[in-house]
Amino acid sequence: MLRKKKVSPVSGELVILTLCLVLVMITLSQILVVHHKFSGKYTRVVRPNNPKARKELRQLERSIAALMRQNVPSIEQNKQILQSQVFASRIKDIIFRASMEANASITASVSVPTKVMLAPASRDNTGLTDPSFQGDQNGGIHGSATLTFKTGNLSDIMCGAIPDGLEGPLNVNASHSHDDIKLVDVIEENVDIQYGGKWKPSSCYARYRVAIIIPYRDRLHHLVVLLAHLLPILRRQQLDFRVFVVEQFGNATFNKGRIMNAAFKEALKIFDFQCVVFHDVDLIPEDDRNMYSCPWQPRHMSVAIDEMNYRLKYDILVGGVLNLRVEHYQELNGYSNMYWGWGAEDDDMAYRILHVGFKITRPPSTIARYKMIKHQKRRPTSWHTRSKLLHTAVKRYKMDGLNSVSYTLMFVHDERLFTHIMVDVGKP
Secondary structure, X not given: OOOOOOOOOOOHHHHHHHHHHHHHHHHHHHHHHHHHHHOXXXXXXXXXXXXXXXXXXXXXXXXXXHHHHOOOOOHHHHHHHHHXXXXXXXXXXXXXXXXXXXXXXXXXXXXXXXXXXXXXXXXXXXXXXXXXXXXXXXXXXXXXXXXXXXXXXXXXXXXXXXXXXXXXXXXXXOOOOOOXXXXXXXXXXXXXXXXXXXXXXXXXXOOOEEEEEEEEOOOHHHHHHHHHHHHHHHHHOOOEEEEEEEEEOOOOOOOHHHHHHHHHHHXXXXXXXXXXXXXXXXXXXXXXXXOOOOOOOOEEOOOEEHHHOOOOOOOOOOOOEEEEEHHHHHHOXXXXXXXXXXXXXXXXXXXXXXXXXXXXXXXXXXXOEEEEOOOOOOOEOOHHHHHHHHHOHHHHOOOOOOOOOOOEEEEEEEOOOOEEEEEEOOOO
């Protein structure tokens, strides 16, 4: 009779060792994936043959080296500095509002008006000033309606997470001519929008306070078309929102990252928002179910664009429309200030998001659809400059952003449908 071979039991140490090996292999594979993302074609730096390009690259390398040596506040220190500036600005605004209301109550013959009309703002040559606009030159407060709610639990008066009035897919025509749609028509269709582009629902308490920041230069018609489509969507989504249009002063090369950082800092002094949406002026949303509410992680909203055949161009794309919580934007140190001309500042932001440990979230492409208004593209920066900057993106992010942005605030005007911020960010 054959004797069965006795099988020795697997020891616990062997099982633990095997599990450790599996975990190590998984970790290494993830490191390789991340390394691949950050070492693709955008991060390979090749020395140019062109003498002019070589000179530009050497100048950029000196600028990066100078940036790394400069004494700037840490990200945490910058948060505290910005918080102090915001607090001082809001105290000043409260005092200003109180003095204006006191003066109005003294001079009123019958009753206190619901809206305090101030001296007309001086005109500028940007084309953004509404002829019917009346407001102060420093972006003063124009009053706000007081909401009265029924008594009960907060959940009874909160607006719905998914509002009932959403329409879904919209009929969007992004090829309007200048005669098809005018600013005065958009104003008439949005009479309940307050000066400065402010609005909040009157029937319920908004769940989110959202700032919409639109970088702008010489595209008044695009801005009018965007506002005509975007404002009704934001109202149907029952958000407490304010629209900021930030414009770069002068004719120097455009620096989108720098003016968006400046707008974020100035907007915080005016509006207590929870999240910020950076919105290209030429992208028109096609579906109001694409929520502009505050996300739990950075949300890339313009997933499917008609010019790109409604397909995401690459995995780390965050350009177009990007939604971030205030605390997340500060932790990322905002956008880089070093990208002059068109291109790559959004990829730099994507690298920051991934490096810090956040996730790039996206709505379904069937909802996150946009049409792009046809226009002439900005002059792109040289390939070698962009690749060098992206190659050093993670290395620079703690020194290059909100804590180091340099700008001069030219003015803040409360226009009829938006707050107009003009900043001078210098030249390359």
